[in-house]
Each structure stands twice: as structure tokens, then as C-alpha cells.
Amino acid sequence: MLDFENHIKELKDRIEGLKTLPAPLSLKINEEIQKLEKKYHKSLSDLYSNLSPWDKVQVARLPERPKARDYISTMMDTFVPLSGDRVFSEDHAVISGMGLFKGIPIMIMGHEKGHDTTTRIHHHFGMASPEGYRKAQRLMVLAERFRLPVVFLVDTPGAAAGTQAEERGQAQAIAECINTSLMINVPILSVIIGEGGSGGAVAFATANFIAMLEHSVYSVISPEGCASILWRTATKKQDAAMAQKLTAQHLKSFGVIDEIIPEPAGGAHRHCAETVDRVSQCLFSQLQAKKHQTHFAEKRRKKFLAMGRDV
Numbered sequence: 001m002l003d004f005e006n007h008i009k010e011l012k013d014r015i016e017g018l019k020t021l022p023a024p025l026s027l028k029i030n031e032e033i034q035k036l037e038k039k040y041h042k043s044l045s046d047l048y049s050n051l052s053p054w055d056k057v058q059v060a061r062l063p064e065r066p067k068a069r070d071y072i073s074t075m076m077d078t079f080v081p082l083s084g085d086r087v088f089s090e091d092h093a094v095i096s097g098m099g100l101f102k103g104i105p106i107m108i109m110g111h112e113k114g115h116d117t118t119t120r121i122h123h124h125f126g127m128a129s130p131e132g133y134r135k136a137q138r139l140m141v142l143a144e145r146f147r148l149p150v151v152f153l154v155d156t157p158g159a160a161a162g163t164q165a166e167e168r169g170q171a172q173a174i175a176e177c178i179n180t181s182l183m184i185n186v187p188i189l190s191v192i193i194g195e196g197g198s199g200g201a202v203a204f205a206t207a208n209f210i211a212m213l214e215h216s217v218y219s220v221i222s223p224e225g226c227a228s229i230l231w232r233t234a235t236k237k238q239d240a241a242m243a244q245k246l247t248a249q250h251l252k253s254f255g256v257i258d259e260i261i262p263e264p265a266g267g268a269h270r271h272c273a274e275t276v277d278r279v280s281q282c283l284f285s286q287l288q289a290k291k292h293q294t295h296f297a298e299k300r301r302k303k304f305l306a307m308g309r310d311v
Contacts, residue, residue, distance in 0.1 A: 002058050008047060011040045045265040051215065053241040053250075057223055059215045060195045061157075063120070064269035066276055068095050068110030068153040071193065074273070075280045076101055076108070082139055084131075088168060091132030093124040093160070096139055098148060102284050107143035109136055110153030111204065113194070126156040126195075129165050130173035133203055137173075137180045144184040149287055152190040152204040157222060159200030174203045181206035182304070185297045187290040191261070191279055192216045192248075193268075208300055209286050210256070212248035213275070214263040218256070219246035256307060 001009045015036045018029050051059065059065075072079055072095060079099035083090045096109040111128060114120035143150045159170055181188060181203070190207035196218035205218075212218060221229075226244060227236035245251070248260045261282050264271035290296075 002055070002062075004051075004055050004058075005047065008040065008044055011036060011043065015040065041265065048215070048263075048266055052238070053217075053244070053247050054223065054238040056215050056247050057195075057217050057241055059267050059269070060217045062267075062269045063113070063115050064272075065194055066268060066272040067115065068112045068155060068193070070272060071153055071276050071279060072097075072108060072110065074276045075283075077103065079108075082142075083135070085134035085138060087134055088131045091124075091129050091135060092122055093126055093128040093156075094132040094135060096135060098139075098143075101151070101287075102280075104284075104287055105146075105148055106151050106287070107139055107148045108151040108153070109139060109204065110193075111156040111200075113155055124160060127158060127160040128156065128200060128203075129160045130168040130170050133159070133170075133173040133177040136204065137177045140177075140180050140184050140188075144186050147186060149187045149189065149290070150184070151283060152188070152207065154190055154192040154196045154201050154204045154218075155194035156197055156200045156204075157195055158197035159203075174199045177203040178206050182301055183297055185295070187287070187293070187296050188300065189283055189286050191283065192218050192257075193279065197222060206300065206304065208290070208296055208303070209258050211259040211261050211279075211282055212251065212257050213261050213268060213279070214248055215267055216248055217246045218248075218251055219244050254308075 015033055018033050077100040079097050081097040093111060094109060095112045098105065098107045101108070111126040112123045113126035114123040140150055159165070159174060188207040189209045190205040192201070192205065192212040194216055196205065196216065198220055201218060223237040223241040223244065224234040226240040227234050230236070230240065245254070248257065251257045252260050259282065261278050264274045268275035
């Protein structure tokens with residue numbers, strides 16, 4: 001559990017402790033457990049209704065939250081992985097492929113962070129390299145050729161920033177990926193399912209429709225990075241998170257995103273299946289709404305050119 005959940009943890013521990021007591025006391029124990037569970041759920045709901053921006057950053061980064069692979073494996077009726085950028089290699093930070101989503105053929109891609117140490121290292125913590133963005137660009141062009149809607153699942157602290165990524169043209173790969181997003185004439189839908197960081201996230205969120213999970217975050221730089229630049233110390237990360245206006249609620253009010261997908265009480269990490277279902281319903285609704293629309297590229301360009309003009 002996170003630090004701000006300490007009093008919730010105490011309630012949970014008391015409930016678990018009572019459940020281990022001997023059977024002869026079961027009637028009174030059950031009554032007490034029911035009272036504590038009611039108090040626990042109310043406290044959890046109240047807590048998650050009033051999270052600070054920094055609290056939301058911590059929630060968005062939790063390894064227990066459903067990742068791109070979880071969404072794809074659950075939402076898709078069929079899924080055919082498509083790999084490689086045809087230039088250098090396969091980037092395991094980006095899962096991609098085509099398949100049927102509720103009977104609708106789509107192209108789907110997402111940053112994959114992994115759930116544990118082994119998978120997080122394998123997927124490079126969701127930080128895509130140039131080949132990841134070139135792969136996305138290749139598959140977007142392929143999607144346009146077959147008239148497939150494109151769905152992106154965004155969950156990255158930012159693009160890979162190492163020497164090797166720079167040597168292989170990281171900035172150019174991101175820029176070309178964004179440019180392709182603005183050019184292809186099929187609907188693009190993006191959902192920020194966890195952390196949306198910097199240009200690495202923008203490359204997957206230059207879309208006709210952008211949604212965020214209630215406790216996800218989206219910013220040009222991490223709070224730690226922002227604090228290090230402005231105050232020369234990462235200890236000011238909470239102040240930075242507050243100033244950055246990086247929550248779904250802030251970004252909806254600014255017109256940067258189009259919809260907030262509510263998370264179950266206690267966050268997506270406590271109710272993975274329900275969260276995936278809510279995202280699935282949102283995407284299906286949007287795909288249905290865009291079925292008979294046209295001029296998607298033109299609408300995207302106008303949408304992004306208009307951002308910030310009234311802030």
C-alpha cells in the first residue's frame with residue numbers, strides 16, 4: 001500500500017486478523033467484520049475521491065495497475081501481434097498488432113511496463129526506443145491502407161533517453177510518429193491508462209479522441225524532473241505535481257483530453273477486470289460514433305492547433 005493509505009491498511013489488517021479467530025466466536029466476529037468492512041470501503045472511497053496530484057502520480061505508477069498487455073488480452077476477440085520497424089529491431093516496450101475488438105477490426109498499440117522486475121526490464125519500463133516509434137508509424141500507415149481504426153494505450157514515463165536511442169534518432173522517430181498520426185485518414189483513439197510522460201506519450205496520443213483513467217497523469221516532464229530544474233532538488237516533487245496540472249481533471253478542463261474514465265473505488269489496481277471493462281466500453285462507444293464520420297486527419301490537425309488558445 002502507498003503511504004497515504006496507512007489508515008486504510010490498519011483497517012484491512014484488523015479485518016484480516018478477526019477472520020483468523022476461532023469459530024465459537026464467529027457470530028460476534030462476523031458482526032464486527034461487517035462493520036469494519038463497511039467502514040473500510042467508505043474510507044477507501046472517500047480517500048480516492050480527494051487525492052492530491054502527487055498521490056495520483058503514485059497511483060498511476062503502481063505495478064499492480066492493469067497494463068497494455070492486460071487490456072489487449074482481455075478486450076480483443078482475436079489479436080495478431082505485429083513486430084519490428086523494418087529498420088533496426090523489435091521494441092518490447094511497445095506491444096502492437098491487429099485483431100477484432102467486439103467484432104470491429106482495429107490496429108492496437110500500447111506501451112507495456114511489465115508487472116515485476118523481470119518483465120519490467122524486458123519491456124524497458126515502457127520507455128520506447130526509436131524502433132518502437134518507427135514500428136508504430138509503420139503500423140499506422142498499414143492501418144490506413146486497410147481502413148482500420150487505430151487504438152493507442154499510453155503508459156510511459158517518457159521515451160528512452162539513453163545514448164543508443166539518441167544515436168538511432170530518437171527525436172526524429174518521435175516527430176515522424178506524431179506527423180504520421182496527423183496525416184493518416186482513419187480514426188485514432190488514445191487512452192492514458194497510467195502515466196503519460198513527455199513526447200514519448202504525445203507520439204501515442206495525437207488522436208481524434210483522448211481519454212484518461214481517473215487517476216492517471218499526463219505531463220511534459222515528471223514531477224521529480226520538474227522539481228530538479230525549478231528548485232534544484234527532487235524533494236519539491238509534490239509542489240511540482242501541484243503546479244504542473246497533470247491530473248485527468250485538470251487536463252479535461254483545459255481541453256487537452258476529451259473524457260475521464262472513472263476508476264472503481266480504491267483505484268484500477270484493486271479492480272483490474274472492472275477497469276478494463278470500463279475502458280473497453282468507452283472505446284467501443286467512440287468507435288461506433290466514428291463509424292460514419294470522415295476527414296479524421298483534418299479534424300485532428302484542427303483539434304491540436306486549437307489547444308491552448310483559450311487557456
